[in-house]
Amino acid sequence: MSRQIIHVDMDAFYASVEERENPALRGKPIVVAGKADSRGVVSAANYAARKFGVFSAMPTANAQRLCRDLIILPVRMSLYQEVSRQIHNVFQRYTPHIEPLSLDEAFLDPIGGERLHGNAVSTARQIKDDILAEVKLIASVGVGPNKFIAKLASDCDKPDGFTVVEERNVIEFLNTLALKRIWGVGPSTLRKLNSIGIYTVSELRKASYDYLTRHLGKTGPHLWHLARGQDDRPVKSENHAKSVSHETTFSDNIDDWNRLESVLMQLTESVCARLRKQDLAGRTITIKLRDSSFRTYTVSNTIAIATQSTDAVWGVVQNIIQTHPRRGAPIRLVGVGLSHFDSDDTSQLDVFATGAQAPQSSLDQLTDTVADRFGKFSLRRAKGLLKK
Numbered sequence: 001m002s003r004q005i006i007h008v009d010m011d012a013f014y015a016s017v018e019e020r021e022n023p024a025l026r027g028k029p030i031v032v033a034g035k036a037d038s039r040g041v042v043s044a045a046n047y048a049a050r051k052f053g054v055f056s057a058m059p060t061a062n063a064q065r066l067c068r069d070l071i072i073l074p075v076r077m078s079l080y081q082e083v084s085r086q087i088h089n090v091f092q093r094y095t096p097h098i099e100p101l102s103l104d105e106a107f108l109d110p111i112g113g114e115r116l117h118g119n120a121v122s123t124a125r126q127i128k129d130d131i132l133a134e135v136k137l138i139a140s141v142g143v144g145p146n147k148f149i150a151k152l153a154s155d156c157d158k159p160d161g162f163t164v165v166e167e168r169n170v171i172e173f174l175n176t177l178a179l180k181r182i183w184g185v186g187p188s189t190l191r192k193l194n195s196i197g198i199y200t201v202s203e204l205r206k207a208s209y210d211y212l213t214r215h216l217g218k219t220g221p222h223l224w225h226l227a228r229g230q231d232d233r234p235v236k237s238e239n240h241a242k243s244v245s246h247e248t249t250f251s252d253n254i255d256d257w258n259r260l261e262s263v264l265m266q267l268t269e270s271v272c273a274r275l276r277k278q279d280l281a282g283r284t285i286t287i288k289l290r291d292s293s294f295r296t297y298t299v300s301n302t303i304a305i306a307t308q309s310t311d312a313v314w315g316v317v318q319n320i321i322q323t324h325p326r327r328g329a330p331i332r333l334v335g336v337g338l339s340h341f342d343s344d345d346t347s348q349l350d351v352f353a354t355g356a357q358a359p360q361s362s363l364d365q366l367t368d369t370v371a372d373r374f375g376k377f378s379l380r381r382a383k384g385l386l387k388k
Contacts, residue, residue, distance in 0.1 A: 002167045004120035006108040007142045007150035011159040013104035014044035020136050030071040036061040057250040090130045099235045109235035148231035170229035174201045188293040245337025246270045253292040253330035267336040272310040281306035282338030285316040290333035
């Protein structure tokens with residue numbers, strides 16, 4: 001039996017949770033976002049809002065201009081985290097091999113559970129049905145011979161999709177997709193491919209390894225493999241995770257670095273809040289950027305004493321981002337992560353800190369308390385708001 005991987009992606013997750021909590025919202029265009037008058041940003045948009053061209057990472061004021069009847073709801077991260085835990089409890093019934101990508105999506109490798117749950121397709125269907133029955137939310141699910149194909153499959157028939165791609169059908173499946181759907185084919189790479197006579201996935205697959213490398217550099221071999229549906233990355237279980245990170249992919253490339261810094265501040269707050277909940281402290285801070293050509297850049301700095309302090313981590317993030325060689329370039333994805341965890345005893349250094357660190361510890365505690373009660377961004381640092 002060939003290997004099969006499952007990718008589960010919740011449909012318009014934050015917005016769908018809000019619709020579940022208030023059924024009167026169903027069918028109406030809604031976003032989960034910061035306030036327009038404070039230069040807030042859309043965190044999630046339901047499908048009714050997307051019909052008006054409203055997408056995540058868009059300034060809330062722009063979203064309002066596109067849709068006059070738009071309903072704007074505040075972010076309630078503690079609620080979404082709790083719902084995400086419920087979804088992961090469903091996953092854990094079927095396999096311990098779970099790789100979360102965010103609160104609302106994950107890869108699963110069902111290997112070893114066939115005798116209990118059937119094959120991967122049967123398992124995927126049960127997971128989808130259980131999420132609907134127990135969590136009252138709709139997931140789109142893809143099943144494929146590897147992570148690349150499974151993720152593409154889950155996005156094929158949204159919302160409420162269920163797509164299976166057998167290994168023997170991979171090439172046929174890829175040929176139905178637009179070239180830009182291949183990971184790494186952003187606007188810049190697409191123009192380069194078009195300039196050398198490649199307009200379809202089939203034409204990309206016919207190009208030789210050396211030809212693509214010569215014209216595209218390091219991106220060439222990457223695309224050569226993906227055009228053939230080849231992806232040997234394993235599913236990395238959360239139990240073996242050695243870092244905590246959050247990232248955001250924009251629907252359109254962002255070249256306004258004031259907006260990017262605001263998003264990075266929000267990601268920093270999220271990561272540090274998660275560290276504090278898990279009694280972890282990290283010494284290595286990593287920034288991830290993916291540009292419009294799908295080139296990914298990561299820069300890490302390691303500090304002397306492990307921290308879970310938002311301001312301490314943000315200071316490192318700012319230093320990295322202000323000197324980053326790609327500053328000013330259009331960006332598709334940003335991420336913040338911490339790793340190199342010390343023991344729980346070491347992580348308590350911030351709690352008993354004196355001098356300059358003590359007020360920050362109190363602010364973190366206050367922020368966490370308010371977030372748990374009223375939602376993640378009820379109390380925010382000014383840096384997390386879009387700058388003028």
